[in-house]
Amino acid sequence: MEEIVANFFNAEIATAALPLVASGILNTILLSLMVIPLGLAAGLVLAVLAQSKNPLVRWPLMAWVDFFRAFPPLVLLVLLFAGLPFMGLELGGFACVAVAFMLNNSAYYGEVLRAGIDSVPNGQIEAARSTGLSSTQAMTYVVLPQAVRNVLPDLLSNTLEVVKLTSLGSVVAVPELLFAARQAQSTTFNATPIVMAAVIYYAMLWPLVRLLSRLENRALAGRH
Amino acid sequence: MTKIVKAHAIHKHFGALHVLKGVDLEVAEKELVFVIGPSGSGKSTLLRCLNRLEQPTSGSIEVAGIDMLSPKTDINHARQHIGMVFQSFNLYPHMTALANVMLALRKVAGKGKAEAETLARAALERVGLADRGHHRPAELSGGQQQRVAIARAIALEPKVMLFDEPTSALDPELVGSVLEVMRGLRESGMTMIVVSHEMSFARAAADRVIFMDQGLIVEQGPPAAIFEQPTHERTRSFIGQIRQH
Amino acid sequence: MHSGAVLAVAGWNKFVETFFNAQVMAKYLPDILYGTLVTVELAVLIVIAGIGFGLVLALVRALAIRPLNWLIVFVVDLLRALPPLVIIVLLYFGLPSAGWSPSGFMSTWLSLTLVLMAFSEEIFWAGITSVHKGQWEAARSTGLSFGQTLIHVVLPQALRLTIAPLTNRTIAITKGTALGTVVALHEILGMASSAVSNSYNPSPLILGAAAYLVLFIPVVVVARRIETKFAWKK
Ligand SMILES: Nc1ncnc2c1ncn2[C@@H]1O[C@H](COP(=O)(O)OP(=O)(O)OP(=O)(O)O)[C@@H](O)[C@H]1O
Ligand SMILES: [Mg+2]
Numbered sequence: 001m002e003e004i005v006a007n008f009f010n011a012e013i014a015t016a017a018l019p020l021v022a023s024g025i026l027n028t029i030l031l032s033l034m035v036i037p038l039g040l041a042a043g044l045v046l047a048v049l050a051q052s053k054n055p056l057v058r059w060p061l062m063a064w065v066d067f068f069r070a071f072p073p074l075v076l077l078v079l080l081f082a083g084l085p086f087m088g089l090e091l092g093g094f095a096c097v098a099v100a101f102m103l104n105n106s107a108y109y110g111e112v113l114r115a116g117i118d119s120v121p122n123g124q125i126e127a128a129r130s131t132g133l134s135s136t137q138a139m140t141y142v143v144l145p146q147a148v149r150n151v152l153p154d155l156l157s158n159t160l161e162v163v164k165l166t167s168l169g170s171v172v173a174v175p176e177l178l179f180a181a182r183q184a185q186s187t188t189f190n191a192t193p194i195v196m197a198a199v200i201y202y203a204m205l206w207p208l209v210r211l212l213s214r215l216e217n218r219a220l221a222g223r224h
Numbered sequence: 225m226t227k228i229v230k231a232h233a234i235h236k237h238f239g240a241l242h243v244l245k246g247v248d249l250e251v252a253e254k255e256l257v258f259v260i261g262p263s264g265s266g267k268s269t270l271l272r273c274l275n276r277l278e279q280p281t282s283g284s285i286e287v288a289g290i291d292m293l294s295p296k297t298d299i300n301h302a303r304q305h306i307g308m309v310f311q312s313f314n315l316y317p318h319m320t321a322l323a324n325v326m327l328a329l330r331k332v333a334g335k336g337k338a339e340a341e342t343l344a345r346a347a348l349e350r351v352g353l354a355d356r357g358h359h360r361p362a363e364l365s366g367g368q369q370q371r372v373a374i375a376r377a378i379a380l381e382p383k384v385m386l387f388d389e390p391t392s393a394l395d396p397e398l399v400g401s402v403l404e405v406m407r408g409l410r411e412s413g414m415t416m417i418v419v420s421h422e423m424s425f426a427r428a429a430a431d432r433v434i435f436m437d438q439g440l441i442v443e444q445g446p447p448a449a450i451f452e453q454p455t456h457e458r459t460r461s462f463i464g465q466i467r468q469h
Numbered sequence: 470m471h472s473g474a475v476l477a478v479a480g481w482n483k484f485v486e487t488f489f490n491a492q493v494m495a496k497y498l499p500d501i502l503y504g505t506l507v508t509v510e511l512a513v514l515i516v517i518a519g520i521g522f523g524l525v526l527a528l529v530r531a532l533a534i535r536p537l538n539w540l541i542v543f544v545v546d547l548l549r550a551l552p553p554l555v556i557i558v559l560l561y562f563g564l565p566s567a568g569w570s571p572s573g574f575m576s577t578w579l580s581l582t583l584v585l586m587a588f589s590e591e592i593f594w595a596g597i598t599s600v601h602k603g604q605w606e607a608a609r610s611t612g613l614s615f616g617q618t619l620i621h622v623v624l625p626q627a628l629r630l631t632i633a634p635l636t637n638r639t640i641a642i643t644k645g646t647a648l649g650t651v652v653a654l655h656e657i658l659g660m661a662s663s664a665v666s667n668s669y670n671p672s673p674l675i676l677g678a679a680a681y682l683v684l685f686i687p688v689v690v691v692a693r694r695i696e697t698k699f700a701w702k703k
Binding site: 275277300301302303304306307308310312314315316317318327328331332333373376377380 | 609611612621
């Protein structure tokens with residue numbers, strides 16, 4: 001028991017690792033604040049384009065989405081980080097994460113938002129257009145607010161995954177939470193910093209998990 | 225006359241809410257008892273206590289000689305002798321009509337596949353749906369669904385049938401077909417307890433009408449007596465109300 | 470010939486030679502194939518165990534035993550909140566100090582199985598609770614037991630609702646097998662990465678990427694079909 005405490009819940013080591021881990025938290029938050037809006041924006045573009053009836057637009061979009069659903073984000077990240085330098089392009093870990101996640105998340109957010117837009121009845125657009133709104137205005141003021149509302153659980157669930165995904169940054173030396181924890185672990189030969197990271201992720205994300213589980217249950221229960 | 229149902233001093237609480245306040249109910253073999261009463265008076269709760277879908281807080285219940293509240297009673301075995309029909313049909317949507325009827329025959333009564341199918345077809349025939357066996361509930365009208373639900377119950381050859389507002393969810397033009405089946409059951413000698421507002425059916429088919437209010441049986445008697453000369457003011461005003469509809 | 474075109478052709482040739490170098494690809498193809506085998510093996514074991522345990526947890530939760538359900542909810546929430554890579558790293562680098570040194574394969578399998586278990590438990594549970602109470606009552610009133618009702622009446626209806634979210638989640642989590650490369654697992658990405666550093670050429674990564682697409686594109690296409698077929702009725 002004592003050994004477990006010494007190896008996993010060591011107060012001394014936790015105190016020593018605290019500054020490093022704290023800077024890791026900050027970077028994880030910064031990373032999230034960067035990749036979430038990027039993914040949402042790219043996804044929104046895809047979702048709006050997907051409303052097109054032209055197969056020359058729809059087909060490539062579908063291929064794009066399926067491609068990224070099939071492609072592991074870590075592979076994409078490593079491809080950019082280790083592959084691009086061979087083309088003389090050295091982006092650095094932070095930028096690689098940004099680009100890889102934007103591509104990957106555009107597909108996921110895009111699918112969710114597309115489903116949201118599809119869920120808004122056609123009559124809404126017709127009503128908006130009949131009052132003289134342009135199609136862009138109808139989309140912005142009438143369709144999108146309802147669409148977002150209808151798929152809010154899926155949007156939040158995807159966002160939770162995006163935040164968790166920032167831990168991949170540790171693989172390309174972005175000093176986010178997991179990277180900081182591993183650094184501290186490898187210098188102290190003690191697992192306490194990784195446990196700290198786990199506890200911090202849990203504390204940060206648990207409220208979102210709880211909220212989601214409520215929303216999902218309600219969404220399923222409502223579908224009879 | 226032998227009593228099929230003997231319920232005494234039934235109390236039921238939902239938390240602080242006292243829903244049944246000491247109900248006594250005996251039903252003789254082949255009797256059709258009709259239960260009326262305002263919304264929330266405890267009619268459904270009483271029915272659901274009889275097959276122990278609800279656990280009464282206290283009291284005793286015996287159905288077909290089985291002590292329903294004894295912990296030694298195999299409740300699943302006991303329940304196949306108490307058919308129940310619900311307001312919302314509750315057919316299994318992923319199964320055909322025939323499969324709906326066969327499920328308990330196979331899993332509870334332990335019949336083989338061929339025998340269960342024969343019995344299920346016979347039950348569907350009794351409710352006039354011999355040709356609908358392979359349809360899913362979604363492909364049937366409300367009246368047909370309710371008749372399949374009745375077939376599901378009678379296939380197990382119950383000693384008593386409980387009906388909880390079997391026609392309330394139906395469009396008016398479909399009510400007749402379900403009442404027709406219930407009338408046929410009655411003629412074949414089935415013991416029935418029916419919660420419903422179908423006064424003309426009660427007049428024509430019921431042996432006894434029970435009026436419940438606020439968790440108690442207020443008065444009971446033959447249909448003519450209850451409907452024409454109720455002794456209690458509450459009964460009178462309730463019957464007056466449903467007459468107006 | 471125009472000199473711009475010459476330059477472009479030269480650039481293109483250089484690009485192909487760098488990223489699609491046939492010699493390098495041929496050399497490391499066996500490695501990548503080996504990695505593919507490991508990935509497939511791992512993915513299959515994760516799917517079977519993760520969904521299996523998830524279903525069992527959901528069924529246990531249906532028994533409504535209070536303290537047990539609190540425990541299930543706590544574990545599921547925890548596994549949904551933690552990034553899978555954190556769990557893998559914790560098992561692989563942490564557990565040895567507790568006296569057990571799981572291999573990279575074991576750490577990855579166990580972590581992703583736990584995560585899939587948590588997500589599928591939630592999905593199954595949502596499916597079970599979405600089945601109308603009247604279905605339980607009707608089945609119980611004909612004498613079916615709790616277990617019989619769950620298996621013959623409730624689960625078939627619940628599974629229909631869960632199939633689309635479950636396939637999506639399963640794909641997302643099994644793709645995570647690539648995370649095993651962090652704990653020295655020789656799956657596709659791990660093999661490709663070491664091939665890149667041995668050959669000073671990125672072609673093996675392209676090969677690895679292609680292997681993932683070959684594995685997962687069919688699954689995604691099937692998932693899309695399933696999704697349309699079992700789409701929620703609004
Ligand atoms: N599971 C339950 N939990 C809490 N309260 C309940 C429950 N079931 C019924 N009740 C309450 O018990 C009372 C009696 O309900 P019951 O369904 O037996 O009435 P009823 O006579 O069948 O009414 P109705 O004509 O509307 O069907 C009501 O106040 C109802 O809200
Ligand atoms: Mg009722």
